[in-house]
Amino acid sequence: MTVVDAHALNFIGIGHSHIVALAKGSYALEAKGEAIAGRSIRGRFHYLYDPPFMPAFTDAEQTSLNPAILDLLTADGLAFVLLSMGGNEHNVLSMRQTTPRFDFISSDEPDGPLDAKAEIVPEAAIRETLRSYMKENMQVLRALRAASHLPMALIEPPPPLPRAHVLAYPKEFFRSQFDQQGMSSDNLRRKVWWVETQMLQAACREIGVAYVATTPDLFGPDGLLKAEACGQDASHANEAYGEIMIAAAARLMTSQPAGSA
Helix, strand or coil: CCCCCCCCEEEEEEECCCHHHHHHHHHHHHHHCCEECCEEEEEEEEECCCHHHCCCECCCCCCCECHHHHHHCCCCCCCEEEEECCCCHHHHHHCECCCCCEEECCCCCCCCCCCCCCEEECHHHHHHHHHHHHHHHHHHHHHHHHHCCCCEEEECCCCCCCHHHHHHCHHHCCCCCCHHHHECCHHHHHHHHHHHHHHHHHHHHHHCCEEECCCHHHECCCCCECHHHECCCCCCECHHHHHHHHHHHHHHHHHCCCCCC
C-alpha cells in the first residue's frame, strides 16, 4: 500500500515525449526539497507510449480510455493532474521546407518578415494541417478531462530549439548533410509553434483544463528555447526546463480556487 504524505503537493504527470523533461525537473525539485505554497513537490509521471497504456482507447470509436490510463487518475491523495499532450506537431510541419517553399502571415506578427522565395499560404492552412496531426492526442486530452474530476493543467510544449542545436542532432529530422540545407528559418518554425500553442490554449479553455504557458525566462533573444534549456536531441527540452515549468504549473494550480480547472 502506498503511503501518501498529506502535507505534500501530490500530483501525477501524464503525456507524451515532453513529459520526460518535466519528470526529471520534478524529481530534481523534490530532491532539493523545494516547496510551493508551503508544500513539497511530489509528482509521479507516466509516459502514454509505454506498453501498458497502448493503445490509448479500447474501442474503434475512441471513446473508452485504456483502463490502465483510467487507473492513474484514481491514485490516493492527488491534488491535480499535469498533462503534456503531443507537442511536436509544429516541428513535423515546419522543420523541413517543402517544394515549393511555404511561409505565412502570422496574426501574432502581421508585419513580420516573410520568405521572399516562398509561396505564401493562409494561416488557416497551417492551423488545419496541425489540427489533422493533433487529432488523436486531442481526443486523448478530452477523454482524460471527461474521466476525472481532478483539477488538470496542460503544460505548453517548449518552443522550437535554436538552429545550431537542431543541426547538432540532425538524424531526428534530416537524412543527410545535404538534406539539412532545406531546414526552415527560425522565423517560420517560431510562427508555426505559436499557431499550435494557440490551438492548445483554445482546446483547454473549451474543456476546463488550465494552461501553463512557457515562462519568459525560457526564451532566448531569438524567441526560441534558450540554449541552457535544450535537451539532447533536436526537439526536446532538458531537466532545467522541467524544473522551471513544474514550478510554474504548481504555483498556478495551488493559486486556483478549489474545484476549478
